[in-house]
Amino acid sequence: MKILVTGGLGFIGSHTVVELQNAGHEVVIIDNLSNSSEDVLNGIFAITGILPSFENIDLRDKNLVVDFFKRHSDIQNIIHFAASKAVGESVANPLLYYENNIASLIYILQELEKKTASNFIFSSSCTVYGQAETMPITENTPIQPALSPYGNTKQIGEEIITDVAKISSISAILLRYFNPIGAHPSMNIGELPSGVPQNLVPFITQTGMGIRKELLVYGDDYPTPDGTCIRDYIHVVDLAKAHVIAMERLINKKNLDKVEIFNLGTGKGSSVLDVITSFEKVSGQKLPYKIVDRREGDVTTTYANTDKAKTVLGWQTESSIEESVASAWKWELKVRKA
Ligand code: WQD
Secondary structure, three states: OEEEEEOOOOHHHHHHHHHHHHOOOEEEEEOOOOOOOOOHHHHHHHHHOOOOEEEOOOOOOHHHHHHHHHHOOOOOEEEEOOOOOOHHHHHHOHHHHHHHHHHHHHHHHHHHOOOOOEEEEEEEEHHHHOOOOOOOEOOOOOOOOOOOHHHHHHHHHHHHHHHHHHOOOEEEEEEEEOEEEOOOOOOOOOOOOOOOOOOHHHHHHHHHOOOOOOEEEEOOOOOOOOOOOEEOEEEHHHHHHHHHHHHHHHHOOOOOOOEEEEEEOOOOOEEHHHHHHHHHHHHOOOOOEEEEOOOOOOOOEOOEOOHHHHHHHOOOOOOOHHHHHHHHHHHHHHHHHO
16 A cells, blocks of 8 residues: 655654565655655665655645645555654754644644545654553553643644544554664664764764763662663664554554554663663673763653553564664664764
8 A cells, every 4th residue: 555654764764664665565755854864765775675755845834735645645544753853852942843743743634634534643652641650551541741842742643633533534543652762673774863862772872982972871869770760662673563553454444443542662661771781781892871960851760561552453572672772783883884
């Protein structure tokens, strides 16, 4: 089937395009290259031998969105990744996030609403749960007030999709990711953070390369076994495969509701120090780091209950935290050698 992947040259988007092509689907990518590069197309081609069609479109431009759907009137399956995703940046520049993440979503949904049927996969985040009371987090864990505009755009996005699906022919699946890390085993695609990495694993691998002097560990006085925050780090290829399963579920009309929600994680929590230990083990080198103050907005602990994805989607992760960190490290080595 023909599937539109917005943000398809980004970290999770590009890995999902590969898995969609591996499953025999025709992929059309929209990306405005604000946090990705057209070179990623070559990486995808190197893996699958199929060059996806690509259009450099900024989804904040309603006219461009309307024009795209006029030219591709046969598209009725969408995986929507395109969005800004840096928590700290969203606090400093909320209107950039509300415009980019919400307006573009609305323009796409307005086009889908006109169709007799459409299937929509939304890139959501465990951020919507905030600091949940009990672990592991299930899809029924209460949503907490967002701690950042970024997290709020994911909550608002889910609400908009749910309201529109009720009165339209749109069927949707909301995928709540935990922490995506790693790179494709072929080492042709991986994470390419622009500027100073905000996220833990790319900062670790850049520190391992000597690009960063040391990792700053944001607090070791949390109520966790080793005092550092706990997250659920999921390999990006495992995450990508879940998108193919979810998209095919809608295409094959297997969904039980107009809107379904799935947590995508490993079900295991790893602390910051656990990730550092994994890095040192897989790289064979010590990681220079310093404990500093907590980072505003960080939750103490979050990791997924994976039962629903396992029983309903028949999906579960395959990579361990060490394998995921090892692939991120191998990718960093390759990118820096290029
Ligand atoms: C993980 C842990 C930090 C950097 C965010 C978004 C989430 C998703 C992933 C987009 C925390 C600690 C980090 C550093 C550190 N974004 N850390 N030093 O904040 O869990 O999730 O990114 O999809 O929606 O909320 O990920 O990698 O930034 O932080 O100590 O230099 O590592 O305090 O405990 P986070 P992260």
